Amino acid sequence: xxxxxxxxxxxxxxxAIVLTAAGCSSNGNSTTNKKDDxxxxxxxxxxxxxxxxxxxxxxxxxxxxxxxxYGNIPPSDGKGLEMINEKFxxxxxxxxxxxxxxxxxxxxxxxxxxxxxxxxxxxxDSNFYKWAKQGAFLPLNDFISQYExxxxxxxxxxxTFTVDGNIYALPHYFPLTYTSTPMIRKDWLDNLGLQxxxxxxxxxxxxxxxxxxxxxxNGQNDTYGIAMSQNINPSMAMGAYWDPGAWYNKDxxxxxxPGIISDARKDVIAWFADLYKAGAITKDFALMNxxxxxxxxxxxxxxxxxxxxxxMSSEYMSSLIEANPNVQLEMIPPFVAPxxxxxFSSSSGYYKQVMLSAKLKDDPEKVKxxxxxxxxxxxxxxxxxxxxxxKDFDWINGLYGxxxxxxxxxxxxxxxxxGLTPAAYFDAIPWAPNDAAxxxxxxxxxxxxxxxxxxxxxxxxxxxxxxxPGSQVFSETRAAKSTDLDKKLFDDQTKMIVGExxxxxxxxxxxxxxxxxxxxxxxxxxxxxxAASIQGEWK
Amino acid sequence: MIKYSSTRDKLFDWTNIxxxxxxxxxxxxxxxxxxxxxxxxxxxxxxxxxxxxxKTWTVEAYQFIFESRAFVRSIGVTVYITVVGTLVNLAxxxxxxxxxxxxxxxxxxxxxxxxxTMLFSAGMIPTYMVVRxxxxxxxxxxxxxxxxxxxxxxxxxxHFFLGIPKEITxxxxxxGANDLQxxxxxxxxxxKPALAAFSLFYAVIHWNNYFSGILYLNTPEKWPxxxxxxxxxxxxxxxxxxxxxxxxxxxxxPAETVQMAAILLATVPILILYxxxxxxxxxxxxxxxxxx
Numbered sequence: 001x002x003x004x005x006x007x008x009x010x011x012x013x014x015x016a017i018v019l020t021a022a023g024c025s026s027n028g029n030s031t032t033n034k035k036d037d038x039x040x041x042x043x044x045x046x047x048x049x050x051x052x053x054x055x056x057x058x059x060x061x062x063x064x065x066x067x068x069x070y071g072n073i074p075p076s077d078g079k080g081l082e083m084i085n086e087k088f089x090x091x092x093x094x095x096x097x098x099x100x101x102x103x104x105x106x107x108x109x110x111x112x113x114x115x116x117x118x119x120x121x122x123x124x125d126s127n128f129y130k131w132a133k134q135g136a137f138l139p140l141n142d143f144i145s146q147y148e149x150x151x152x153x154x155x156x157x158x159x160t161f162t163v164d165g166n167i168y169a170l171p172h173y174f175p176l177t178y179t180s181t182p183m184i185r186k187d188w189l190d191n192l193g194l195q196x197x198x199x200x201x202x203x204x205x206x207x208x209x210x211x212x213x214x215x216x217x218n219g220q221n222d223t224y225g226i227a228m229s230q231n232i233n234p235s236m237a238m239g240a241y242w243d244p245g246a247w248y249n250k251d252x253x254x255x256x257x258p259g260i261i262s263d264a265r266k267d268v269i270a271w272f273a274d275l276y277k278a279g280a281i282t283k284d285f286a287l288m289n290x291x292x293x294x295x296x297x298x299x300x301x302x303x304x305x306x307x308x309x310x311x312m313s314s315e316y317m318s319s320l321i322e323a324n325p326n327v328q329l330e331m332i333p334p335f336v337a338p339x340x341x342x343x344f345s346s347s348s349g350y351y352k353q354v355m356l357s358a359k360l361k362d363d364p365e366k367v368k369x370x371x372x373x374x375x376x377x378x379x380x381x382x383x384x385x386x387x388x389x390x391k392d393f394d395w396i397n398g399l400y401g402x403x404x405x406x407x408x409x410x411x412x413x414x415x416x417x418x419g420l421t422p423a424a425y426f427d428a429i430p431w432a433p434n435d436a437a438x439x440x441x442x443x444x445x446x447x448x449x450x451x452x453x454x455x456x457x458x459x460x461x462x463x464x465x466x467x468x469p470g471s472q473v474f475s476e477t478r479a480a481k482s483t484d485l486d487k488k489l490f491d492d493q494t495k496m497i498v499g500e501x502x503x504x505x506x507x508x509x510x511x512x513x514x515x516x517x518x519x520x521x522x523x524x525x526x527x528x529x530x531a532a533s534i535q536g537e538w539k
Numbered sequence: 540m541i542k543y544s545s546t547r548d549k550l551f552d553w554t555n556i557x558x559x560x561x562x563x564x565x566x567x568x569x570x571x572x573x574x575x576x577x578x579x580x581x582x583x584x585x586x587x588x589x590x591x592x593x594k595t596w597t598v599e600a601y602q603f604i605f606e607s608r609a610f611v612r613s614i615g616v617t618v619y620i621t622v623v624g625t626l627v628n629l630a631x632x633x634x635x636x637x638x639x640x641x642x643x644x645x646x647x648x649x650x651x652x653x654x655x656t657m658l659f660s661a662g663m664i665p666t667y668m669v670v671r672x673x674x675x676x677x678x679x680x681x682x683x684x685x686x687x688x689x690x691x692x693x694x695x696x697x698h699f700f701l702g703i704p705k706e707i708t709x710x711x712x713x714x715g716a717n718d719l720q721x722x723x724x725x726x727x728x729x730x731k732p733a734l735a736a737f738s739l740f741y742a743v744i745h746w747n748n749y750f751s752g753i754l755y756l757n758t759p760e761k762w763p764x765x766x767x768x769x770x771x772x773x774x775x776x777x778x779x780x781x782x783x784x785x786x787x788x789x790x791x792x793p794a795e796t797v798q799m800a801a802i803l804l805a806t807v808p809i810l811i812l813y814x815x816x817x818x819x820x821x822x823x824x825x826x827x828x829x830x831x
Binding site: 073074075076095096097098099100101104105107108109111112114291295298299315319322323417 | 582607608753754757760794
């Protein structure tokens with residue numbers, strides 16, 4: 001009886017909880033809504049006190065946004081957000097989603113017809129074109145000329161985002177010529193009395209020497225040549241001619257083909273296979289993720305990896321210096337290709353894009369506010385303008401001493417997790433007039449890193465870059481299928497490197513790739529290139 | 540173990556023992572590895588291939604995690620969702636299972652509806668729209684209410700209830716008990732082991748759930764731990780394009796030591812539940828298999 005009573009009590013408790021739960025949930029909806037309204041009201045209160053009563057044109061507007069973020073998620077009530085709201089007289093409500101699951105969430109949100117005012121995407125993928133055709137986005141053609149920073153986007157880049165004559169997205173800046181290219185341990189070269197390689201044969205000898213001749217002179221056989229990860233990354237393309245991503249080489253009919261199926265790439269794969277046999281590339285590269293591959297190089301095990309002026313990790317570099325105090329690094333200059341060309345391929349020149357919801361078309365005032373915000377975030381500041389005296393720079397980074405400090409001329413930003421800077425809440429990516437203007441190398445605190453990136457900047461400034469036609473046009477088949485097709489090629493080529501497949505299977509692989517949709521991609525790209533009269537230029 | 544004297548039996552036993560120990564090690568070593576890395580210094584991790592016992596023990600990674608408000612907060616959210624969610628699950632499942640184990644009106648139709656959702660689910664977008672239209676979006680209840688009843692567990696629980704001899708309930712009816720009293724004084728007390736097992740099943744589902752969190756919750760303050768963990772760990776994955784490599788360079792994932800510490804912190808609490816509930820758990824697996 002006693003236990004029964006206890007149980008009855010338990011049951012009552014459970015029922016009570018369920019009832020309150022149900023009660024809460026129905027309240028929950030209204031409270032969440034109300035809460036939002038309260039927030040508006042609260043944040044308004046502060047301001048209406050100082051501001052004159054709102055007229056129509058300076059009425060506070062709620063602007064919703066959805067964007068993806070990487071590591072540090074700022075809080076939903078950060079100071080940076082308040083600053084945005086105050087400056088632009090809006091109630092800005094960004095939904096921040098972790099990058100890994102962003103596409104799925106975005107699909108659900110768009111499909112449910114609940115599109116936020118501002119939408120970010122990583123690339124113009126098939127979803128983008130599908131939604132654009134369905135009329136989910138607002139055409140931006142009329143606005144491009146109205147804002148200074150929007151005019152910086154090159155015409156041919158905008159073409160990528162154009163569907164039926166309407167421009168549906170604004171891309172963000174990405175260095176055009178500063179691609180990731182191979183770097184090498186200069187101290188190892190010197191220890192072994194070797195010269196900087198100038199062709200693939202020499203590079204092979206160097207990589208093998210790094211593996212067998214104890215380049216770090218520690219008496220142990222613990223080093224090797226090239227640090228590599230899954231998907232044959234880095235591609236070790238020493239110029240556009242060999243670049244798997246560049247549409248440089250032509251087939252027998254004179255059509256451009258992607259580098260990854262070209263004969264030049266076939267030679268590189270055979271070259272990799274030789275190195276693999278000699279143990280001169282990461283042994284289990286097919287299973288290595290990018291972080292592990294970085295570890296291979298920055299722990300001092302491998303002697304060749306990639307570097308680029310922008311966004312190198314000081315933490316990695318510091319750990320390399322700590323383990324190998326004498327480390328010296330050098331960029332490997334591009335090789336002269338069999339056709340006489342010399343130079344790396346350029347990138348597409350953009351990364352990430354922003355769209356506006358088509359629902360805004362009847363609300364020009366709101367569109368104006370949004371575009372002002374976006375325009376503001378795209379303002380470029382040269383290195384000498386990055387000071388607290390520059391009001392705009394100071395504001396977007398959350399004010400000196402709060403959101404950032406400057407030490408020895410290097411801007412040090414607070415973690416985005418604290419939400420102190422407006423830049424943490426929207427894609428504030430400046431559009432630089434050219435790559436060199438960014439002065440990336442001056443922004444590193446680790447001297448070796450500054451040195452290395454300065455060398456990379458110099459190399460990119462002194463060599464020509466191939467403007468990849470493939471990244472200037474759109475192909476529907478490529479947008480839909482490239483992920484699967486690339487995977488097939490990477491899988492086959494990985495097998496060729498490790499010796500599971502003979503190199504002689506190359507033609508078979510290309511044939512299969514073409515049948516799976518590759519042929520259609522080639523046709524579409526070539527037609528588009530001709531239609532837009534794009535020449536594969538060197539610049 | 541029964542003692543046999545024949546060498547063949549001994550051999551068999553020893554092979555078994557060796558094999559099982561090996562299998563156990565294979566299962567344990569990854570855990571040990573995660574454990575060891577979470578307590579080693581980043582430098583040691585970078586410079587050695589495989590760590591099972593760190594040379595220098597450090598709690599830096601844990602300090603880093605506990606200094607971040609987000610981690611501690613989201614553990615709290617997850618505990619809340621797990622506890623409340625499991626209670627809701629139990630109450631909802633037990634009450635419907637009980638009703639369906641009795642002779643009620645339209646029982647067959649109800650059972651069919653329950654079975655139907657087991658075989659055909661609505662998919663992500665329709666479910667999202669239902670959650671939105673019911674106003675649950677961006678509320679923690681969006682992680683609890685849509686999955687308040689698992690049809691499979693409901694059916695298993697109903698079978699368990701059916702297994703309780705009818706005579707007991709009949710006796711109770713004669714004593715003047717109504718349905719609620721029968722449920723609370725007879726059926727539920729007799730089903731304690733079953734309820735314990737189901738609460739573990741449900742709790743594990745709630746604890747490990749991340750996708751609903753990503754889909755339905757818009758403010759980071761409401762994220763459960765698994766959303767955070769996924770973000771900490773998956774960021775590491777390399778992808779094909781160079782632009783992605785560049786992006787990874789610019790947004791480096793947290794140090795592996797931190798990742799491992801996060802994994803451990805997010806796994807251990809639910810792991811600890813197992814030994815306590817294991818005896819019920821083992822019984823629970825057999826539930827409904829044989830009717831009494």
